[in-house]
Amino acid sequence: MSKVLVVDPSLCTGCHRCEMWCSLTKYGEVNPSRSNVYVIRREPSVDVPVVCMQCGLCIDVCPTGALKRDGTTDAVVVDENICTGCGTCVKVCLYGVLRIDEETDLAAKCDLCSGSPACASHCPHGALRYEDAGKAAARRREIWAMAHAVRIR
Amino acid sequence: MWYGFAGKLLRVNLTSGEFKVEELDKNELRKYMGCTGYAARLLYQEMPGGIDPLAPEAKVVLATGAVTGTLCPSGGSYEVCYKSPLTGTWNQARSGGAFGPKLKYAGFDFVVIEGKAEEPVYLYIHDGEVEIKPAKHLWGLNVEETTDALIRELDDPEISVATIGQAGENGVLYAALINDRGRAAGRGGIGAVFGSKNLKAVVVNGRGGVKVARPKEFAEAVEKAEQWLKNYPFASIPSLGTVGLVSLNNSLGILPTKNFQTAYFEQADQVSGETLNRKYQIKRRACYGCSFACGRYTSVSNGKFATPPMEGPEYETVDMLGPICGVADLEAIIRGNYLCNIYGLDTISTGMSIAFAMECYEKGLLTDSDTEGMPLRWGDGEVVVKLVEKIAHREGIGALLAQGVKRMAEQFGPAAEEAAIHVKGLELPAHEPRSESKVLAVQYAVSPRGACHMHPNWASTWDFGQLDCGMKEFGLPWPPAGIQDESSQKGVVYRYVALQGEISEILGACIFYSWGTEGSCITPQLYAEIVSALTGWDVTAAELMTAAERSWNLKRCFNAREGFTRKDDKLPRRFVQAIPNGPSTGARVENLDAMLDAYYEAMGWDRQTGLPVPEKLRELGLEFVVN
Numbered sequence: 001m002s003k004v005l006v007v008d009p010s011l012c013t014g015c016h017r018c019e020m021w022c023s024l025t026k027y028g029e030v031n032p033s034r035s036n037v038y039v040i041r042r043e044p045s046v047d048v049p050v051v052c053m054q055c056g057l058c059i060d061v062c063p064t065g066a067l068k069r070d071g072t073t074d075a076v077v078v079d080e081n082i083c084t085g086c087g088t089c090v091k092v093c094l095y096g097v098l099r100i101d102e103e104t105d106l107a108a109k110c111d112l113c114s115g116s117p118a119c120a121s122h123c124p125h126g127a128l129r130y131e132d133a134g135k136a137a138a139r140r141r142e143i144w145a146m147a148h149a150v151r152i153r
Numbered sequence: 154m155w156y157g158f159a160g161k162l163l164r165v166n167l168t169s170g171e172f173k174v175e176e177l178d179k180n181e182l183r184k185y186m187g188c189t190g191y192a193a194r195l196l197y198q199e200m201p202g203g204i205d206p207l208a209p210e211a212k213v214v215l216a217t218g219a220v221t222g223t224l225c226p227s228g229g230s231y232e233v234c235y236k237s238p239l240t241g242t243w244n245q246a247r248s249g250g251a252f253g254p255k256l257k258y259a260g261f262d263f264v265v266i267e268g269k270a271e272e273p274v275y276l277y278i279h280d281g282e283v284e285i286k287p288a289k290h291l292w293g294l295n296v297e298e299t300t301d302a303l304i305r306e307l308d309d310p311e312i313s314v315a316t317i318g319q320a321g322e323n324g325v326l327y328a329a330l331i332n333d334r335g336r337a338a339g340r341g342g343i344g345a346v347f348g349s350k351n352l353k354a355v356v357v358n359g360r361g362g363v364k365v366a367r368p369k370e371f372a373e374a375v376e377k378a379e380q381w382l383k384n385y386p387f388a389s390i391p392s393l394g395t396v397g398l399v400s401l402n403n404s405l406g407i408l409p410t411k412n413f414q415t416a417y418f419e420q421a422d423q424v425s426g427e428t429l430n431r432k433y434q435i436k437r438r439a440c441y442g443c444s445f446a447c448g449r450y451t452s453v454s455n456g457k458f459a460t461p462p463m464e465g466p467e468y469e470t471v472d473m474l475g476p477i478c479g480v481a482d483l484e485a486i487i488r489g490n491y492l493c494n495i496y497g498l499d500t501i502s503t504g505m506s507i508a509f510a511m512e513c514y515e516k517g518l519l520t521d522s523d524t525e526g527m528p529l530r531w532g533d534g535e536v537v538v539k540l541v542e543k544i545a546h547r548e549g550i551g552a553l554l555a556q557g558v559k560r561m562a563e564q565f566g567p568a569a570e571e572a573a574i575h576v577k578g579l580e581l582p583a584h585e586p587r588s589e590s591k592v593l594a595v596q597y598a599v600s601p602r603g604a605c606h607m608h609p610n611w612a613s614t615w616d617f618g619q620l621d622c623g624m625k626e627f628g629l630p631w632p633p634a635g636i637q638d639e640s641s642q643k644g645v646v647y648r649y650v651a652l653q654g655e656i657s658e659i660l661g662a663c664i665f666y667s668w669g670t671e672g673s674c675i676t677p678q679l680y681a682e683i684v685s686a687l688t689g690w691d692v693t694a695a696e697l698m699t700a701a702e703r704s705w706n707l708k709r710c711f712n713a714r715e716g717f718t719r720k721d722d723k724l725p726r727r728f729v730q731a732i733p734n735g736p737s738t739g740a741r742v743e744n745l746d747a748m749l750d751a752y753y754e755a756m757g758w759d760r761q762t763g764l765p766v767p768e769k770l771r772e773l774g775l776e777f778v779v780n
Contacts, residue, residue: 010436013436013437013438013439013446014438014439014441015229015439015440015441015442015443015444015446016441016442017224017442017444020223020224020442021224023362024224024365024368024371024372025372028365028368029362029363029364029365029368030222030223030224030362030363030365031258031360031361031362031363032258032362033258033359033360033362034360034362041251042310043300043333043334043335044334044335044450044461044462044463044464045435045436045438045450045462047436047438102360122379124379124439124444124445124446125437125446
């Protein structure tokens with residue numbers, strides 16, 4: 001089975017290095033506002049990385065067919081030759097992880113760096129990992145359940 | 154095209170309400186590398202000696218460096234440079250959080266603030282745009298309230314707010330500037346300077362990012378740093394936060410206690426990093442771009458010291474609101490930390506001012522009539538918390554304490570001098586200079602802003618670890634070759650500590666990560682690799698060293714113009730007396746003069762005055778200082 005990105009917010013320290021690595025890898029600059037992984041850092045004490053789940057809802061709504069699933073990584077990727085930057089995908093994304101890049105005027109999203117995502121390989125605290133899909137699913141269940149569990153004192 | 158830097162300086166005049174954007178000169182910037190080095194040049198040239206730090210003519214520089222807001226693992230910092238109202242010296246106060254990176258992303262490396270607004274204002278800097286906006290409605294609000302109000306008003310949760318609280322508005326001489334609610338540019342009274350200018354806050358945000366000259370090479374250099382830092386000798390710090398030092402220092406007998414009367418605290422376990430972690434920690438928190446994450450959030454859920462989640466307390470704060478005042482109640486310390494953060498107070502000078510008052514009370518120099526009947530006894534956490542409130546609002550005895558230790562001691566006369574623990578008016582931080590770390594004694598004596606453990610470095614790491622920090626190229630075997638006498642060794646070594654640390658200052662890097670050896674820290678050589686790929690300048694470690702020396706000399710000259718010479722490079726009397734108990738019993742500073750002689754000589758300065766000589770200044774290209 002292929003790998004997926006998985007997030008554990010409890011390990012995130014809000015350093016934003018994932019965003020910096022993403023923009024460096026994709027655009028050759030350090031710029032969190034041009035990142036395809038997002039860290040929500042709020043006061044007091046909220047640090048949550050938000051990543052694309054690669055669900056593919058955007059594929060269905062794209063009027064030009066610019067969004068496609070990569071056969072190797074299962075990532076949903078933007079074909080920049082076809083994309084017109086209309087933003088329909090941005091409107092429909094449930095997680096808010098698509099954006100129109102301000103410099104290219106085209107849709108931008110996580111493409112899993114062709115199978116070695118820079119964000120996960122450089123996360124200093126293991127909050128972002130690129131893991132076997134089955135193992136990641138188990139971790140997601142655990143985090144989901146614990147986030148909603150009543151804390152026992 | 155600029156790489157690494159935004160390439161612009163913003164100059165704001167609050168008196169006229171005007172601002173202008175200036176293009177930076179690449180050659181001139183490179184000469185100082187940036188951040189505090191370039192800010193030293195700005196302030197030296199633009200602010201004549203003798204200016205009242207609280208007058209409209211006084212200038213403030215917010216400075217970022219080459220690595221601020223980049224992937225360099227220590228690059229979350231910015232520094233505020235100004236003349237301190239507490240000491241009358243050069244001051245630079247560093248802070249982390251998100252402010253520095255976001256200032257750079259907004260399009261500016263430096264902001265120079267001058268003049269005085271007629272009514273309270275705040276600065277809003279975003280994506281190259283600048284607005285001076287009214288802040289009358291924010292005046293009187295604390296740091297939390299101000300930050301939240303600005304987020305609502307500007308409708309942007311991503312902004313970074315650096316603001317003063319009531320302490321700065323009220324002119325407390327050690328009021329801090331607090332960014333991102335819990336990160337402090339703490340020392341020297343920048344909060345009071347903001348207050349004197351009617352400047353409540355500076356708000357930044359931007360989508361500019363940092364352009365990288367050679368991205369692939371930059372990624373490789375950063376990856377190398379990430380690998381090396383897996384061996385960082387102080388890597389254990391984040392697990393307990395800096396507060397982990399409480400247990401360590403106490404076991405070594407170097408935990409400053411009861412206003413430095415002793416260096417051992419019987420109840421240290423109650424205020425240790427382990428206890429903080431177990432009972433009060435919520436989560437770890439990093440500065441923007443930092444992989445170390447030494448910060449943490451804590452809270453006290455109930456009781457008389459109940460406190461909402463807030464960043465801190467750090468080691469310094471725990472000792473200063475704790476053992477320095479004889480206090481063993483961690484909940485009182487957390488509450489005190491919270492209050493210092495929301496009112497905008499430097500926790501170090503606050504704790505030391507309270508400890509000074511407690512010692513004076515013990516000696517009968519302060520009585521119940523001075524304190525409105527409140528006994529200032531060692532170990533009373535409730536009193537500490539009450540005093541923090543009173544200091545911030547300058548109420549009753551708080552108005553006295555708000556002046557800091559030096560001015561209080563001057564009022565109390567010779568009998569209080571013994572208890573006045575400061576250098577050049579800056580209260581000592583929580584590191585004992587009498588123990589093994591004699592290099593720290595030199596640092597306290599000569600640091601430009603007074604008794605300082607941060608700028609340019611924390612000398613103890615050198616003494617304890619005997620780490621070369623990548624300085625072999627510049628002649629740091631241990632002990633320095635050819636010198637037998639220990640005092641001379643210490644003096645010479647401090648030159649290395651100072652210049653190596655100054656490299657972080659001029660790059661806008663945090664000092665964490667600069668202690669170790671090749672393969673275990675960010676050495677000057679590795680900084681040079683990172684900065685070269687980032688800026689496209691082919692910078693060598695030697696060039697960084699020269700820029701650091703330039704900066705270090707310039708700060709010394711700034712102080713010389715204010716009248717500071719060798720005669721001011723002294724320690725409080727208490728440190729020639731031996732530590733009375735604990736594992737470091739008997740340790741004292743015996744030979745400061747000999748250490749200073751060796752240090753001045755190593756720096757190429759005049760031994761008698763302790764000042765850079767004209768030849769040295771010319772050698773460094775600082776001719777404008779000679780004339």
